[in-house]
Amino acid sequence: MNVPSEMSFDEMLRVKLGVLRREHRDLDEAIYALEQNGRPDILTIRRLKKQKLSLKDQIATIEDRLIPDIIA
Template identity: 55%
Template sequence: MSDQLRQHLHELQTAHRDLDLAIDALFAKPAPDQLRIARLKRQKLRVKDEIADLEDQLTPDIIA
């Protein structure tokens, strides 16, 4: 199970980077599509939240 989570985490991190590059490319255009940029940013935030959830699952709880 842990290997599957790590693989999924890697895929999400790649997707997050790809979304970041897509957003940067849209901003580089002379007349950027603000609606598309906003949608990509929301998608990027969802991916970021999912990454955080997976990282929490993979990190063992430390009892102080």
């Protein structure tokens, strides 16, 4: 087999993108669970939403790097 031992930059970005998407989804579930609680901790929910927004920005940045610009 001729398998390269190193990943390309795009492959590393795709792996990172998958990890960030999974973290984003996990935060979404955690926020939902906290909101369903009888007395939700607003400060914790706000902190998690801020972290989720940061992940969304990182995801968008990586997607922009991976998807080439198409001039119409």
